[in-house]
Amino acid sequence: MEDYYDIDSILAEDQLKAGSRIDIPFWLAREIVDHPEGTVPMDIETPEFYGPKVRNGLRAEATVVDLPKLCPNFFRFGTHFLQLIEDNKLAKVLEEAFKARLQRTMDHTQSGGNSNSTEYLNRLDETERECRTLNTSFS
Amino acid sequence: MALPRHLKNGLTPLEIEFLAENELIEIAASIDSKQNLELLGGTLPPLKPLQMSKVPLWMAISLKKKQKCNIVVPKWMTIDSLQKSLKDEQEQEVFSALPYHYMETAQLLLENACDDIPSADAVRTLLKDLREARQSKARKGVEALGLTYIQMDHIGLMEINEIRPFFTKAFYELQKLRPAGDANDVYGAPEPYRDGSASLSSSMLDSSRQ
Numbered sequence: 001m002e003d004y005y006d007i008d009s010i011l012a013e014d015q016l017k018a019g020s021r022i023d024i025p026f027w028l029a030r031e032i033v034d035h036p037e038g039t040v041p042m043d044i045e046t047p048e049f050y051g052p053k054v055r056n057g058l059r060a061e062a063t064v065v066d067l068p069k070l071c072p073n074f075f076r077f078g079t080h081f082l083q084l085i086e087d088n089k090l091a092k093v094l095e096e097a098f099k100a101r102l103q104r105t106m107d108h109t110q111s112g113g114n115s116n117s118t119e120y121l122n123r124l125d126e127t128e129r130e131c132r133t134l135n136t137s138f139s
Numbered sequence: 140m141a142l143p144r145h146l147k148n149g150l151t152p153l154e155i156e157f158l159a160e161n162e163l164i165e166i167a168a169s170i171d172s173k174q175n176l177e178l179l180g181g182t183l184p185p186l187k188p189l190q191m192s193k194v195p196l197w198m199a200i201s202l203k204k205k206q207k208c209n210i211v212v213p214k215w216m217t218i219d220s221l222q223k224s225l226k227d228e229q230e231q232e233v234f235s236a237l238p239y240h241y242m243e244t245a246q247l248l249l250e251n252a253c254d255d256i257p258s259a260d261a262v263r264t265l266l267k268d269l270r271e272a273r274q275s276k277a278r279k280g281v282e283a284l285g286l287t288y289i290q291m292d293h294i295g296l297m298e299i300n301e302i303r304p305f306f307t308k309a310f311y312e313l314q315k316l317r318p319a320g321d322a323n324d325v326y327g328a329p330e331p332y333r334d335g336s337a338s339l340s341s342s343m344l345d346s347s348r349q
Contacts, residue, residue, distance in 0.1 A: 079315045095316045102309050103281045109305055127312050134304040 021045075026077070030084055044085060049074070055093050062100035067125040074125040098128075105132050149303050155296055159243030160197035165211040167191055168202065196244065200251045210252040213238075216245060218258060221265040228272040234293040235269075242270070242297040277302050284310055 003009070016022070032040050048054075049070035057065050067074040078094045105128050108121060124132065150158075161180065168186040176183040178195070186192050191211065194202075202208040214220055215237060227235035238244065245266050253259050277298060283289050284306070291299075 075312065075316065082316075091316060095313065098313060098316060099282065099284065102284070103278065106278055106281055106302075106305055131305055131308045131312070134308055 026080065030080075033084060046085070046087070046090070047071075047081075050078070050081070050090055055090070058093055058097040062097040063104045063120070064123070065097070066123045067128075068123070072126055075127045076125075101128060102131070108132060109134075149300050150296075152297065152300075155240075155300060156243045156247065158296070159240035159247070160195065160200075162196050162238075162240055162244060163193045164196050164199050164213065164244075165191050165193055166199045166202065166208040167211060168208045170202075170207045196247060200247060203252050203255075210248065210255045212248070212256050213244070215241065216248070216256070216262065218261055218265065221262060221269065225265060225269050225272065228269055228276075232276075234273060234276060234291060236293050237269075237295065239296055241295050242266075273298060280306070281309070284313055 029044055032042065033044075054065065054070060071077055075094060075098055078090070082091050082094075101124075104120065105124065109132055121132070167189065169188050170186060171188055172186040174185055176185065176194070178198075180195070183194060184192065186194075186208075199208065199210050203210055215224070224235040224237060245262075248256060249259060249263060256262055273294075277291070277294070280289055280291060280302070289306075289310075
């Protein structure tokens, strides 16, 4: 077995070059950013599902965007992501979209549901689903 | 909260009906109770035939079932008054002034004392229209879910209860979506609308941030 402190072995494992792009889990990115001892120089890219295409879609007609297809926890991940990265525009888009969709969601909590409702309900992300099921006992 | 699932949504409609039964209502009794009515909630003067007396709704209904009284329809539940409420409801942005327990009371009366209500069917239709108008108003409240609070005067207990779980959850999620920098605004200055002082304080906040 290799020596744990073998510097050559450590260097051999350290293959990341400056300027390379890798996917890492979000929690890891947060750990790196929050690390108490110095920082690793890196930029965090905005995921595609928060990109301009989706933003425009949400701005135009929030209720038709298929969120679970983009990210099942679209809004919840959004809150975490916005804690790490300051992006007021994204925050605004998410907030407005959430509000716009809420009204439609609320309609479905109160009326038993008509023929085209399942299609809409499939487009809800997890947070919205939770909101919806909260009320079903009264419908 | 560690509550069973069916209790998490607040009160059930039946519980609300139970609460509404404690409201006082006017009846014309046809019996003489001869003595004061000692109830848990207090003492009521004796019932006398051909005299108006105020008793809790549950008692009125129970007497009505035994055909020992006639219930006087509350003022707000007459055709004229309901028509006016409906008109207000459709014209104004705020909820029209109906009693806190209007839905439950109306339901109980229509169910148990139908013969005491003049043109009960028309009353029923009016109430239904009112309910629909109010429901769509409550639905508009979602748009108003904003920074600090949402005001809905004259909304009934049944109506609050209907939207409460949804609104609280939605409100909570909406606040989480706000960037951390706005945290001051959440509990501090209300949205700068109507009130001049509010817009002043929020502009001060802005300048202090820069």
